[in-house]
Amino acid sequence: MFDLDRWLEIFQTINKNKLRTLLAGFTVTLGILIFTVLFGMGNGLKNTFYTFFQDDAQNTIFIYPGFATKPFKGFKENRRIEFKNEDLALLEEKFGDRIEFTTARISKGTTVKYKSEYGNYTVRAVHPEHQYLEKTIIDRGRFINENDIEKDTRVATIGRLVEKDLFGNENAVGKYFTLNKIVYRVVGVFSDEGGDREERNIYTPVSTTQLIYKNTDKIDQINLSYDMAIGANGARRLSRDIKKVLKDKHNIAPSDRNGIYVESVIEDLEQNLQLANVLQIIVFWIGLGTLFAGVIGISNIMVYIVKERTKELGIRKALGAKPSTVIGMILQETMVITMIFGYIGLLIGNFVLNSMGNKLEDWFITNPNVSQGTIIFATVILILSGLIAGYIPARRAARVKPIVALRDE
Structure with missing residues (x-):
């Protein structure tokens, strides 16, 4: 050799x-x-x-209402399920030992205007903990806080590209703009690893949106994160338990797959x-x-x-x-x-x-x-x-x- x-x-x-x-x-x-x-x-x-999948925390679970496609306990089929604030409170009570952050979310497409500039953006009404679930990065100012929720304040945290589109070279923090002709004050500007699509969103307090829209307590979806210590198998069990609890509350047949949708980021990944x-x-x-x-x-x-x-x-x-x-x-x-x-x-x-x-x-x-x-x-x-x-x-x-x-x- x-x-x-x-x-x-x-x-x-x-x-x-x-x-x-x-x-x-x-x-x-x-x-x-x-x-x-x-x-x-x-x-x-x-x-x-x-x-x-890096846009959201990997220990996040998204919960959506659907339609109950099977009759159950006297309720008819094709019944629309709606979440309310009490559903979020129920999950926090039942699974508080396994979850870290929780938030409701209400999403609406809205016309936004500042001076002579305007555009159509998605406005998400959320709780403060949404920031950690979405991995939102605050560039200036702050995110929605608990005081905003308690006092139904008309404030907003806007995406970097929203600021660029509407405010140009101005610092948007502290400025006032309108969402569907209702005046809000910008309290923060954020960026997001999810890219341009996420950075064209606007966050407002969920309580403010519920008050403005007919003083309702309805919410579109519930997002939460779980303790990473429970692992992937624990996350699967948590998803099943959440679905069971919500089905029981809304009188949905256990075999009905369309009444409640639960998606886990780690399972999807x-x-x-x-x-x-x-x-x-x-x-x-x-x-x-x-x-x-x-x-x-x-x-x-x-x-x-x-x-x-x-x-x-x-x-x-x-x-x-x-x-x-x-x-x-x-x-x-x-x-x-x-x-x-x-x-x-x-x-x-x-x-x-x-x-x-x-x-x-x-x-x-x-x-x-x-x-x-x-x-x-x-x-x-x-x-x-x-x-x-x-x-x-x-x-x-x-x-x-x-x-x-x-x-x-």
């Missing part, structure tokens, strides 16, 4: 047969290139799912990651198949190489070369070609992935990349595959009798 003369002989052989070497190496380069790009794009798909993992496994085997196709290609070329050097190998054996020496020489040459061209394939593959960047976001692929562990794995596979590819022709060459080899033309 560490015989300097053998290494010099291998490189001299490669140098004398450039075309043959290039043909042998090209299949390996192409195989590892396709493997790297496909596996990297699979990682890019998983990155997209992580990015999609797990489901999507499972899908991504399945796709990545498929991509992995396709890439691995391409890699092995390249290895088969180099094996076929090594068969040709051994055939071409039959006379040379016969002379070596006639001079006393052992079969193991012949096999080792051919395997070493195969391994060198495989490693050099395989490494070239890895470099090209990484260059292609880096060039993609985030250009494929429209195809749900974000920052495609290959981890260091995958590169090491691919390298080991390359070396082992190269040895396997060269072993069969090497063993055949070692079995050739010197007298037969010397007669070869």
Whole structure:
């Protein structure tokens, strides 16, 4: 293995047969290139799912009312379910030991005006704890607080892009603007990792909105976060328990799937990651198949190489070369070609992935990349595959009798 003369002989052989070497190496380069790009794009798909769910805290549960589609306890089917403040209070009472933050949410599309500027935005009426569930980042001023809820104040925390659209270069904090012709004061400006869509929202106190809209206590949905210590299985149990409690309160049949909707961010993320993992496994085997196709290609070329050097190998054996020496020489040459061209394939593959960047976001692929562990794995596979590819022709060459080899033309 560490015989300097053998290494010099291998490189001299490669140098004398450039075309043959290039043909042998090209299949390996192409195989590892396709493997790297496909596996990297699979990682890019998983990155997209992580990015999609990073807008909200991962221990968040969203609860929506639906329609009771089955008759139950004297109530008719297709009955619309409506949440009220008492539903939020009930969940806080029942599950206070497992939840951290709770908030109601009422969403309305509203015309917003400041001086001569106006636009249509989504106004979310919420409780102060909504800030932690939505991972809202306060840039200036503050978020809605408990005093706003208690006193039904007409204040608003606006998104960064709302400020840019309506206020231009002005600092919006402390300014007054109108929501459906009702005057509110801006108390804060926020940004959000969710991007432009989230930063065009406006937050107001839920109590103020309920007072303005016919003095009602109705709410559109309930959001809450649970203690991370309960884990994913605990989150699933909590989701089931919440659904059961609310179904009992609103007289919904236990088998009715449409009366109450409970969505857990971590469960949705797990489901999507499972899908991504399945796709990545498929991509992995396709890439691995391409890699092995390249290895088969180099094996076929090594068969040709051994055939071409039959006379040379016969002379070596006639001079006393052992079969193991012949096999080792051919395997070493195969391994060198495989490693050099395989490494070239890895470099090209990484260059292609880096060039993609985030250009494929429209195809749900974000920052495609290959981890260091995958590169090491691919390298080991390359070396082992190269040895396997060269072993069969090497063993055949070692079995050739010197007298037969010397007669070869």
